[in-house]
Amino acid sequence: MLAIRLHRRRRTALALATATVLAGLTVPAVTTTTATATTTAATTAGYDDAYYDGAAGKSGEALKDALHTIISDQTELSYSAVWDALKVTDQDPGNSSNVILLYSGISRSKSLNGGDTGDWNREHVWAKSHGDFGTSTGPGTDIHHLRAEDVRVNSIRGNKDFDDGGSGFTDGGGSLTDSDSFEPRDAVKGDVARMIFYMAVRYEGTDGWPDLEVNGQVDNGSNPYMGRLAVLKAWHQEDPPDAFEQRRNDVIHDSYQHNRNPFIDHPEWVESIW
Numbered sequence: 001m002l003a004i005r006l007h008r009r010r011r012t013a014l015a016l017a018t019a020t021v022l023a024g025l026t027v028p029a030v031t032t033t034t035a036t037a038t039t040t041a042a043t044t045a046g047y048d049d050a051y052y053d054g055a056a057g058k059s060g061e062a063l064k065d066a067l068h069t070i071i072s073d074q075t076e077l078s079y080s081a082v083w084d085a086l087k088v089t090d091q092d093p094g095n096s097s098n099v100i101l102l103y104s105g106i107s108r109s110k111s112l113n114g115g116d117t118g119d120w121n122r123e124h125v126w127a128k129s130h131g132d133f134g135t136s137t138g139p140g141t142d143i144h145h146l147r148a149e150d151v152r153v154n155s156i157r158g159n160k161d162f163d164d165g166g167s168g169f170t171d172g173g174g175s176l177t178d179s180d181s182f183e184p185r186d187a188v189k190g191d192v193a194r195m196i197f198y199m200a201v202r203y204e205g206t207d208g209w210p211d212l213e214v215n216g217q218v219d220n221g222s223n224p225y226m227g228r229l230a231v232l233k234a235w236h237q238e239d240p241p242d243a244f245e246q247r248r249n250d251v252i253h254d255s256y257q258h259n260r261n262p263f264i265d266h267p268e269w270v271e272s273i274w
């Protein structure tokens, strides 16, 4: 169509310089391409915007309240069902027989789930002692923050808060730890932060569970808090959601809990709430 129009203009011999005509045609062509790319990106997200209708136009506490209502509508898993769910959500994209261990970055056979040295087990990224919610169906079985991890590395992380600094350790994959905190490897720093933000919004003191909140401390012990907020916000910025994390959110929504982590879908909401 454009080519035909150009051809006709030439035939009318209006003495327009060819360069001028091409420039005039190029501008709308580029604009169209950009618009198409934007539309494609928006429609490949793993959720319908209708999921977040109740949060539209909100910010701060109002946004947090709206998101709490939205994501609290979920199916809950038993702790034993978590094993099989993690084999799907944490599957190695390069080897469907394996899972990727969160802090270690190691790919390990799905069949090695258990409690022995060399096995992987169910790591609570929001340490279950922070609020003492255990492994009854509820926050302790919420796979948005449950991840496959090497038994020994899981023990090294223990119930420490998150902060920068410390020393590396065997099979740590670059993760660090010191006496009072844990720093995950760079590739999952943002993933960890977004899991913590999800937990703080999902659990607001209803359903008989404690109100989990993020704070600025690294000595939270058994209080229902997790730190350190400023560091988690920085990690969220440094390590934005990638394909692995987005697929994981989709699988949890589509196949297991039927709720989403809003901070993977809308990273900008972290700054709005905190």
Ligand SMILES: [Ca+2]
Binding pocket: 186, 187, 188, 189, 190, 191, 239, 240, 241, 242, 245
């Ligand atoms: Ca990441």
Ligand SMILES: [Ca+2]
Binding pocket: 199, 200, 201, 202, 203, 204, 205, 211, 212, 213
């Ligand atoms: Ca909360």
